[in-house]
Amino acid sequence: MSDMLEIRWHGRGGQGVKTAALLLADVAFNTGKYVQGFPEYGPERMGAPVTAYNRICDEVIRDHSNIYEPDFVVVVDETLLKSVNVIKGLKPEGAILVNTDQGPEKIAAKLKGYAGKVLTIDARKISEELLGAYFPNMPMLAGVIKMSRVMDEQVFLDNMNISLKHKFASKPQMITGNMKVLERSLGEVQGL
Amino acid sequence: MIKDRLSGNEAVALAMKSMNMDVMAAFPITPSTEIPQYFSQFVADGATETIFVPVESEHSAMSACIGAQAAGARSCTATSSCGLALMNEVLSVASSLRLPITMCCVTRALTGPINIHNDHSDAMGVRDCGWIQLYAENAQEAYDNYIMAVRIAEDPKALLPVMVCQDGFITSHAVENIILLAEDEIRKFAGFYEPENYLFNSREKVAYGPYDSPVYFMEHKRQQAQAMIDSLEVINAVSQSFGDLTGRYYDLLEAYRAEDADRLLVVLGSTAGTAKQVVDELRKAGEKVGLIKIRAFRPFPVQALVQALGNAKIVAVLDKSEGMSANGGPLFADVCAALGGRGPRLVNYIYGLGGRDVRPLHIKEVFEHLKDDIEGKTPAAKTAANYRYLAVRE
Numbered sequence: 001m002s003d004m005l006e007i008r009w010h011g012r013g014g015q016g017v018k019t020a021a022l023l024l025a026d027v028a029f030n031t032g033k034y035v036q037g038f039p040e041y042g043p044e045r046m047g048a049p050v051t052a053y054n055r056i057c058d059e060v061i062r063d064h065s066n067i068y069e070p071d072f073v074v075v076v077d078e079t080l081l082k083s084v085n086v087i088k089g090l091k092p093e094g095a096i097l098v099n100t101d102q103g104p105e106k107i108a109a110k111l112k113g114y115a116g117k118v119l120t121i122d123a124r125k126i127s128e129e130l131l132g133a134y135f136p137n138m139p140m141l142a143g144v145i146k147m148s149r150v151m152d153e154q155v156f157l158d159n160m161n162i163s164l165k166h167k168f169a170s171k172p173q174m175i176t177g178n179m180k181v182l183e184r185s186l187g188e189v190q191g192l
Numbered sequence: 193m194i195k196d197r198l199s200g201n202e203a204v205a206l207a208m209k210s211m212n213m214d215v216m217a218a219f220p221i222t223p224s225t226e227i228p229q230y231f232s233q234f235v236a237d238g239a240t241e242t243i244f245v246p247v248e249s250e251h252s253a254m255s256a257c258i259g260a261q262a263a264g265a266r267s268c269t270a271t272s273s274c275g276l277a278l279m280n281e282v283l284s285v286a287s288s289l290r291l292p293i294t295m296c297c298v299t300r301a302l303t304g305p306i307n308i309h310n311d312h313s314d315a316m317g318v319r320d321c322g323w324i325q326l327y328a329e330n331a332q333e334a335y336d337n338y339i340m341a342v343r344i345a346e347d348p349k350a351l352l353p354v355m356v357c358q359d360g361f362i363t364s365h366a367v368e369n370i371i372l373l374a375e376d377e378i379r380k381f382a383g384f385y386e387p388e389n390y391l392f393n394s395r396e397k398v399a400y401g402p403y404d405s406p407v408y409f410m411e412h413k414r415q416q417a418q419a420m421i422d423s424l425e426v427i428n429a430v431s432q433s434f435g436d437l438t439g440r441y442y443d444l445l446e447a448y449r450a451e452d453a454d455r456l457l458v459v460l461g462s463t464a465g466t467a468k469q470v471v472d473e474l475r476k477a478g479e480k481v482g483l484i485k486i487r488a489f490r491p492f493p494v495q496a497l498v499q500a501l502g503n504a505k506i507v508a509v510l511d512k513s514e515g516m517s518a519n520g521g522p523l524f525a526d527v528c529a530a531l532g533g534r535g536p537r538l539v540n541y542i543y544g545l546g547g548r549d550v551r552p553l554h555i556k557e558v559f560e561h562l563k564d565d566i567e568g569k570t571p572a573a574k575t576a577a578n579y580r581y582l583a584v585r586e
Contacts, residue, residue: 022367025197025367026197026367029197029369034369035197035367035368035369036366036367036368037366037367038361038362038365038366038367039365041223041308041309041361041365060369061368062330062465062466062468062469063465063466063469063552064330064359064362064363064366064462064463064465064466064550065466065549065550065551065552066549066551068551
């Protein structure tokens with residue numbers, strides 16, 4: 001299963017981390033892949049650290065354990081860098097994407113010991129400017145596509161448009177805003 | 193054939209909806225809550241004609257199912273952990289009344305200490321209640337087993353309630369690829385529920401649940417036990433016709449690369465998937481390993497198991513519940529009883545309690561131990577210990 005892509009998400013309860021992981025599974029499924037998207041449940045409350053996982057593969061996925069040596073890590077909440085060892089097991093040939101207004105060099109200094117690529121994106125700025133509120137999961141989802149190159153960017157956008165039309169059938173104003181967030185986020189990943 | 197991606201809970205809710213159940217009665221409990229949640233959405237959307245009965249406890253949920261099914265309706269529910277424990281009293285009522293109710297048990301640890309995560313202590317706690325128990329490896333199997341469960345339960349040779357078990361969170365909350373059937377195909381497969389006896393039959397009146405004195409009680413139990421024995425054949429027949437419809441054939445158990453294996457595992461549920469990957473890896477390195485996944489735990493597939501274990505030198509039975517018997521877990525006890533002292537050496541591992549993650553390296557560790565056992569390398573003190581723990585600090 002060497003072509004298996006494994007992603008670990010770190011965030012806080014209420015930030016839409018599980019939703020983002022499930023949406024990633026959705027779009028990967030739509031491009032013909034075998035997928036898994038699952039959260040690691042703990043005490044459920046707003047603000048508590050949460051972890052979610054994705055496996056994406058061309059073959060059937062049978063492993064039902066959590067992911068310990070991910071190819072990519074996504075940190076949706078920067079404050080977790082202090083309390084959670086987000087680079088644990090992360091492959092050196094992989095990469096980590098952090099939601100921050102600081103550049104990759106500053107974040108890399110906080111991730112002492114990680115030899116792989118450090119990427120950043122200012123998800124707060126993008127979300128607040130385009131949606132008028134802080135929903136970090138959509139910029140991070142676009143950032144994961146940029147980081148992992150798991151699929152063509154246009155294919156990703158086309159599929160997300162379909163997913164969002166389905167998800168926000170009763171709130172069509174959410175579709176255009178989120179699509180703008182995704183498009184802009186693809187161009188704002190730093191450190192590539 | 194409809195390709196989709198769903199969680200195990202969504203898949204089961206969809207199977208229930210597709211069969212157009214007459215009644216669903218449920219009370220929410222993690223991690224099964226999503227099933228009645230999705231289902232009540234279907235009801236609210238008018239996507240099904242099922243009557244959804246929101247009750248005030250799991251005891252009431254099962255009691256409502258019993259009442260509905262006895263009246264002549266096809267009924268279903270879903271629960272987990274303490275919810276299943278609270279149903280315990282009425283579970284035996286359902287099975288002894290020979291009411292073919294179906295239920296999804298999303299397995300979770302029984303409380304003490306409080307824990308919401310997966311193991312099999314809830315389902316194992318009711319294994320003697322006279323319900324057929326089918327276990328699923330993934331969302332696809334949970335969905336398929338549920339569709340088959342209705343036909344198995346209602347077959348006149350069985351007439352027993354069926355519990356479709358899937359692993360809490362691991363299967364219930366993970367989104368995976370799945371192949372669905374069209375609703376009309378499912379309805380055609382499930383057929384129309386026409387019980388021979390039912391309370392709303394004004395032409396032929398029957399009583400359900402009267403007192404049974406010692407004069408007949410034992411004969412009734414004997415008949416109920418015979419139904420469980422006969423249900424082995426029913427499960428096989430229904431699985432065969434499901435395979436003919438879908439191309440997905442299921443047996444009472446699945447023997448995976450077991451034929452020439454000298455070391456075998458016996459497992460239930462999602463662990464089978466993780467273990468299959470390990471078996472493939474070790475096979476590539478020339479090691480003769482394999483596994484048996486028990487699909488039907490009740491009725492216990494004695495003949496199929498004896499045949500499948502025949503050529504192994506040693507077998508590790510993995511129990512995701514601690515039977516507190518001081519003699520190993522419940523699956524181990526059944527495997528021992530099936531072999532009756534003949535065949536390969538059996539050892540037991542208690543593992544994965546309360547959500548302890550089951551990793552490929554743990555499965556490898558078991559196969560390593562088994563190799564040491566065969567080669568006589570196990571330290572003397574441990575050789576006699578057939579009752580072991582996996583991935584525990586002590």
